[in-house]
Amino acid sequence: MIPTPDLSHLSKGDYEYVYEPAEDTFVLLDALEEEADSIRSLVPRICLEIGSGTGIVSSFLGHIIGVSNALFLCTDINPHAATCSARTGSQNKAPLEPLIASLVSPLASRLAHAVDILVFNPPYRAGIAGSWAGGADGMQVVAALLEQVDGLLSPRGRFYLVAVKQNNIPKLREFMLKPFCYRGRTKIVLQRRAGREYLFVLRFVRRVVNV
Incomplete structure (x- = not known):
């Protein structure tokens, strides 16, 4: 098992401003762990997490891939999240590069067709100061990102x-x-009930490959 990143450096005060990892976070970690071998086989060079919050997911990716093997970028519109992500990276010896940004607005042109691993746990829940408001079922934010995914993913990206x-x-x-004119493939990597919610982790690959 890949150890869950250490968040002992964060306090209750931090969680007043940054989303505290919950079931949706851990189902994503479990899905990435399940995909660990196939992720490593890609030899990723650039990983990007949208809405990094505490930085736990990017730190986990760092330990899957190898912290010296890739660039780990993470964006969040919340300045507190960027600070927490940097601290979590340091705590877990994962060199995260957090940026304060909405989705990928300052990076899109520089990362054109270069991102090998893109990760997003959208803000379906409201209530954290400074976080995104997801709109109806969080889909407004998802739709905005999906418009940019085609321009971000590398040919082997997921x-x-x-x-x-x-x-x-x-x-x-x-x-x-749709942005790929249906040239691609999606898969439900993991699904799990969490209280009243039923959570899914979906994976998209640009082209059909044997994974």
């Missing part, structure tokens, strides 16, 4: 997205393929 049942998973998978 995109991991956390979703909830209310998002209508079949339609969401179809929506993920």
Whole structure:
């Protein structure tokens, strides 16, 4: 098992401003661990997490891939999240590069067709000061990012997205393929009930490959 990144450096005060890892976070970690061998086989060079929060997911990716083997970028519109992500990277010896940004706005042109691993756990829940408001079922933010995914992913790139049942998973998978004129493949990597919610981690690959 890949150890869960250490968050002991964060306090209750930090969680007043940054989303505290919960079931949606851990289902994503479990999905990435399940995909660990195939992720490593890609030999990723650039990883990008949107909405990094505490930095736990990017730190986990760092330990899957090898912290010296790739560039680990993470964006969040919340300045507190950028600070927490940097601290979490340091705590876990993962060289994260956090940026304060909405989605990928300052990076899109510089990362054109260069991102090998893209990860997004959208803000389906409201209530954390400074975090995104997700819109109806969080889909406004997801839709905005999906418009940019085609321009971001490398030819071998893959995109991991956390979703909830209310998002209508079949339609969401179809929506993920539209920017690519349906040349690609989606898969439910992991699904799990968490209280009243049913969580999914979806994976998209640009082209059909044997994974």
